[in-house]
Amino acid sequence: xxxxxxxKPGTISELKKDLSTPGARIxxxxxxxxxxxxxxxxxxPVLVDTSRVGALDFIEDQGKEVVLGALTTHQKLAxxxxxxxxxxxxxxxxxSVGCVQTRCRGTVGGNIANASPAADTIPPLLxxxxxxxxxxxxxxxxxxxxxxxxxxxxxxxxPGEFIHxxxxxxxxxxxGSVFIKIGKRSGMAISxxxxxxxxxxxxxxxxxxxxxxxxxVAPTVKRCRETEKFILGNEPSPELFNNxxxxxxxxxxxxxxxxxxxxxxxxxxxxxxxxxxxxxxxQARERKS
Amino acid sequence: xxxxxxxxxxxxxxxxxSCDPNKTLLDxxxxxxxxxxxxxxxxGEGECGACTVIFNGKPVNSCLIFIGQVIGQxxxxxxxxxxxxxxxPVQKAFVEAGAVQCGYCTPGAVIATxxxxxxxxxxxxxxxxxxxxxxxxxxxxYNKIVDAxxxxxxxxxxx
Numbered sequence: 061x062x063x064x065x066x067x068k069p070g071t072i073s074e075l076k077k078d079l080s081t082p083g084a085r086i087x088x089x090x091x092x093x094x095x096x097x098x099x100x101x102x103x104x105p106v107l108v109d110t111s112r113v114g115a116l117d118f119i120e121d122q123g124k125e126v127v128l129g130a131l132t133t134h135q136k137l138a139x140x141x142x143x144x145x146x147x148x149x150x151x152x153x154x155x156s157v158g159c160v161q162t163r164c165r166g167t168v169g170g171n172i173a174n175a176s177p178a179a180d181t182i183p184p185l186l187x188x189x190x191x192x193x194x195x196x197x198x199x200x201x202x203x204x205x206x207x208x209x210x211x212x213x214x215x216x217x218x219p220g221e222f223i224h225x226x227x228x229x230x231x232x233x234x235x236g237s238v239f240i241k242i243g244k245r246s247g248m249a250i251s252x253x254x255x256x257x258x259x260x261x262x263x264x265x266x267x268x269x270x271x272x273x274x275x276x277v278a279p280t281v282k283r284c285r286e287t288e289k290f291i292l293g294n295e296p297s298p299e300l301f302n303n304x305x306x307x308x309x310x311x312x313x314x315x316x317x318x319x320x321x322x323x324x325x326x327x328x329x330x331x332x333x334x335x336x337x338x339x340x341x342x343q344a345r346e347r348k349s
Numbered sequence: 350x351x352x353x354x355x356x357x358x359x360x361x362x363x364x365x366x367s368c369d370p371n372k373t374l375l376d377x378x379x380x381x382x383x384x385x386x387x388x389x390x391x392x393g394e395g396e397c398g399a400c401t402v403i404f405n406g407k408p409v410n411s412c413l414i415f416i417g418q419v420i421g422q423x424x425x426x427x428x429x430x431x432x433x434x435x436x437x438p439v440q441k442a443f444v445e446a447g448a449v450q451c452g453y454c455t456p457g458a459v460i461a462t463x464x465x466x467x468x469x470x471x472x473x474x475x476x477x478x479x480x481x482x483x484x485x486x487x488x489x490x491y492n493k494i495v496d497a498x499x500x501x502x503x504x505x506x507x508x
Contacts (some may be wrong), residue, residue, distance in 0.1 A: 062371065066370035087418075090414060090418065091395055091413050092408075094413045094414070095393060095412075095413065107370070109415065109418055111418045113416075123492055135407070159398065159484075160414075160479070160480055161398060161408050161409075162395055162410065162413070164408060164409055165410075185488060200476075247479070247482025301477060305484075
């Protein structure tokens with residue numbers, strides 16, 4: 061493996077300074093970067109290890125919003141009663157990542173920064189309209205998660221900039237929040253397709269708002285706005301969701317790769333869309349009664 | 350590349366080494382410290398779990414951890430389970446249940462089992478399978494490993 065200069069800041073201000081070193085790259089859990097560096101796919105003349113920056117490892121209920129520090133591990137997310145309560149989709153997604161060994165190391169900030177189209181934590185955050193909070197020596201800024209991710213492996217992060225946290229607003233009223241993934245097997249699987257949805261029901265049982273996101277079916281995790289528009293204002297029914305799953309097929313542009321063919325992905329995405337909507341409605345009805 | 354000094358707690362003892370920062374914990378355990386219990390089976394991709402060690406109470410793949418990340422942390426390897434000469438209840442259960450064939454995945458599976466039982470002393474079958482889903486075994490077909498975990502869980506609750 062190529063050599064690198066190793067820096068290990070202990071505070072956020074030290075992290076800002078170290079990351080401003082030319083050629084510096086950030087190391088969080090390392091579950092992606094370490095094998096990529098071994099294979100020479102990822103190189104860094106300077107590696108900034110964040111493992112001492114405890115101030116970025118937190119899950120906080122701030123009332124109006126729930127904030128996740130970038131260094132929150134998938135295991136911590138999966139184990140959090142707060143997350144199970146306010147974003148069951150995210151809780152399920154975090155639990156589905158890799159295996160316990162990788163969940164105990166991999167972080168939500170790392171998962172987002174990798175910007176994999178198949179990332180499991182992104183769809184449940186996208187359907188909650190999550191907001192990214194970025195910091196650097198120059199200052200700080202916020203932008204939506206949707207704006208943050210530009211393409212496969214590509215984000216809005218500038219050199220020297222890092223994800224401080226990601227936040228989302230808890231849902232109100234009669235809502236359901238679901239995540240489902242299909243992998244090659246049930247353990248240690250990267251998503252072949254994943255899907256997340258939130259659905260709100262009004263007093264008459266009609267769909268008053270909905271957001272749907274599909275992963276591993278486009279260059280980035282995809283919000284399916286046409287499908288959302290199609291079901292909005294309607295009464296949930298098997299027919300409605302079957303028709304919705306037909307519309308979502310046209311919103312996605314999957315590729316064929318080692319994990320699945322484009323046709324398989326389109327078919328699976330349609331099935332998952334129907335399932336996440338059905339389950340989200342079920343949850344919303346339970347909250348209503 | 351500047352060498353870094355790493356001090357950490359390994360199997361209950363303070364351990365100090367100087368090495369290049371691009372070494373993984375697995376490299377250092379096996380090549381610098383002579384602890385060859387943790388295995389490299391998948392080529393350092395974090396796919397197989399044969400290199401599992403316990404990092405501050407949690408199971409992790411030591412091939413995915415740069416050595417600098419363990420500074421000041423507590424690491425337990427398979428060698429640390431039988432320091433007093435007697436085998437750990439999980440090790441005994443693996444032997445008794447016949448959960449070992451070629452043995453290559455065994456240290457990782459034993460460590461993952463210990464981490465699971467420390468967290469959840471009475472796991473269900475599904476929880477056992479989830480807890481060991483990161484540990485590949487090509488010989489046993491897994492049933493005997495699940496038997497061993499159940500046996501160890503009974504030992505835990507009795508003792």
